[in-house]
Amino acid sequence: MANRSNLHARLAFHLAAHQRVFDPQREPRNRLPWLKPLQAWQSWRLERSFGGFLKDPACRPAALFFLTDMYGERDFSQRDADIARVIPRMQRLLPLPLLDTIVDGIALGALSHAFDLRMAEVLGRTMPRPGTLDVAHYGRAYRTVGHPRLRAHQIALIDNVGQGLAAALKMPGVGSLLKVSRLPARAAGLMELQSFLERGYGAFARLEDPRRFLGDIRQRETVVMQRLFDGDRDPFGFD
Numbered sequence: 001m002a003n004r005s006n007l008h009a010r011l012a013f014h015l016a017a018h019q020r021v022f023d024p025q026r027e028p029r030n031r032l033p034w035l036k037p038l039q040a041w042q043s044w045r046l047e048r049s050f051g052g053f054l055k056d057p058a059c060r061p062a063a064l065f066f067l068t069d070m071y072g073e074r075d076f077s078q079r080d081a082d083i084a085r086v087i088p089r090m091q092r093l094l095p096l097p098l099l100d101t102i103v104d105g106i107a108l109g110a111l112s113h114a115f116d117l118r119m120a121e122v123l124g125r126t127m128p129r130p131g132t133l134d135v136a137h138y139g140r141a142y143r144t145v146g147h148p149r150l151r152a153h154q155i156a157l158i159d160n161v162g163q164g165l166a167a168a169l170k171m172p173g174v175g176s177l178l179k180v181s182r183l184p185a186r187a188a189g190l191m192e193l194q195s196f197l198e199r200g201y202g203a204f205a206r207l208e209d210p211r212r213f214l215g216d217i218r219q220r221e222t223v224v225m226q227r228l229f230d231g232d233r234d235p236f237g238f239d
Contacts, residue, residue: 007096011103018110027117033130034120041133042116043067049220049236059213061203062162066217069196070108070161095171098197101164105196108157111150118145139235142228151225159218165200166210175201 024030046067047054053063122141123133178198207213227235 007099007103011099011106014103014106014110018106018113021110021114021117029117029121032117032120032124034123034127035116037130037133038120038123039116041138045236048238049224053213058206058208061206062210062213065199065203066158066162069199070105070158095168097164097171098168101161101168102197104157104160104164108154108161111154111157115145115147115151115154135234135236135238139228139231143231148225148229152222155218155221155225158221159214162204162210162214162217165204166207166214168201168204175205 020026022030029035050063050067053059119141122144123130123137126140127137178194178201204210224235
């Protein structure tokens, strides 16, 4: 009971943080001209970095899930509004580890967006008119924003969400639960949340070795982070 109470508190905290950081009224930096170009560039970078995974039929669904549902440009506001509406019901029906994974996913979205807001603010000072973003300008903005420990935590959250979804595959009844909840979710207007869980579950079901896939991502992104902070001219290994 205490574990579920703690999880409820964590979920409420991260939902509030997520809603605050995405709200253009409470967070005016959501209207910064550089925000959308920055996020588009980051999505392009990630897609290029994930190129090997995307070419592998077994890894492609999981890689696409990361790019579109966890670490991309997608608007997660409806999904998280769904979660806010069904906190009590979710705590009764879903296993604790899967609920914990959902909380980590929300925390990841809020932290990633907070970093994007700071990056867009820095780019606006150094490049007042949004134009073509390149590795050099991105790296300088990244280092100006700083916070290496939080950047490392961001990568850890990516790994946590992936590990949680992979672990859900081994839980008896989770796949069946997602199937039987499809119609009730549609009737209740909760299809964004339902689709997120189904896509994650389906993507990781295709992986032969989820631990290896997630370990590769964590290692690659950690190296990229270190190279960015070190001022490496080619932090992403594109050349």
